[in-house]
Amino acid sequence: MGEIDGRPCRLTVCRGCCCGTKKKVPGVDHKAQLARLSAIDDHAGRTVPVRTSKCLGICFQANVVVVQPSQKGHAAGGRPVWLGEMTEDGLLDALDDWIFEGGPGLAPLPDVLAGHVTSKDAKKPKKRKRPKKAKAMEKERRKAKERKAEKASRRPGKKGKGEKDGKKKGRKKDERRKKK
Numbered sequence: 001m002g003e004i005d006g007r008p009c010r011l012t013v014c015r016g017c018c019c020g021t022k023k024k025v026p027g028v029d030h031k032a033q034l035a036r037l038s039a040i041d042d043h044a045g046r047t048v049p050v051r052t053s054k055c056l057g058i059c060f061q062a063n064v065v066v067v068q069p070s071q072k073g074h075a076a077g078g079r080p081v082w083l084g085e086m087t088e089d090g091l092l093d094a095l096d097d098w099i100f101e102g103g104p105g106l107a108p109l110p111d112v113l114a115g116h117v118t119s120k121d122a123k124k125p126k127k128r129k130r131p132k133k134a135k136a137m138e139k140e141r142r143k144a145k146e147r148k149a150e151k152a153s154r155r156p157g158k159k160g161k162g163e164k165d166g167k168k169k170g171r172k173k174d175e176r177r178k179k180k
Contacts, residue, residue: 006067006070006071006072007070007071008042008044008046008047008049008070008108009042009047009048009057009067009069009099009103009104009130010048010049010050010051010067010068011048011049011050011051011052011065011066011067011068011075011099012050012052012053012056012065012066012068013034013037013038013050013051013052013053013063013064013065013066014052014053014054014055014056014063014064014065015019015030015034015052015053015054016053016055016056017054017055017059018055018056018062019055019056019059019062019063019064020033020034020062020063021062024059024062024086025062025063028063028087030063033063033086033087033092034052036089036092037050037065037092037095038050038095040095040096040099040100041100042070042099042100042102042103043100043102048099048101057120058082058084058118058120059120060124061084061085061118061128062084062085062087063084063085063086063087064082064083064084064086064118064127065082065083065086065095065143066081066082067080067081067083067095067099067103067104068080069103069104069105070102070103070105070106071101072102072105072106073102073104073105073106074104074105075105075106076106077105078103078104078105078106079104079105080104081104081109081117082117082118082119082120083095083113083116083117083118084116084118085116086116090112091112091113091116094110094112095113095137096114097110097154098110098113161167165170
């Protein structure tokens with residue numbers, strides 16, 4: 001089998017409910033990104049087939065790209081690689097270079113893409129919970145504030161800062177100046 005024989009790497013690009021939308025991923029030209037992925041060639045000069053999917057199920061990592069190994073890469077032990085948050089041009093350049101070098105099974109994954117590896121079974125990270133101690137302290141602060149407000153509202157005739165009998169301080173000075 002020659003070097004050009006066999007099928008090349010393939011890409012599956014999520015472009016459904018979330019991935020590829022300005023609402024979910026603003027500031028990215030999604031059409032240009034898809035065109036850029038569709039223009040990737042492998043080391044044999046073959047254009048890498050790109051298939052779009054309506055949803056790959058891990059929407060919290062939009063935009064998702066799955067790289068299928070070439071026939072030669074699969075024979076060498078390569079398996080599909082799921083990449084999430086593929087929103088920057090530099091990541092697409094690294095993906096292009098990796099596929100040109102052989103892709104899964106034939107070339108090592110570039111370091112820049114390593115942090116973007118995910119899987120179809122990825123779970124959305126849970127929100128970080130505040131420690132119970134912090135929650136209790138916040139609750140206590142809120143209660144103290146409420147007690148202080150309640151106590152202030154129960155005191156009859158309490159004037160605001162700088163007031164005495166409904167008049168502001170310094171008013172008598174103003175009246176004396178007017179008389180002169």
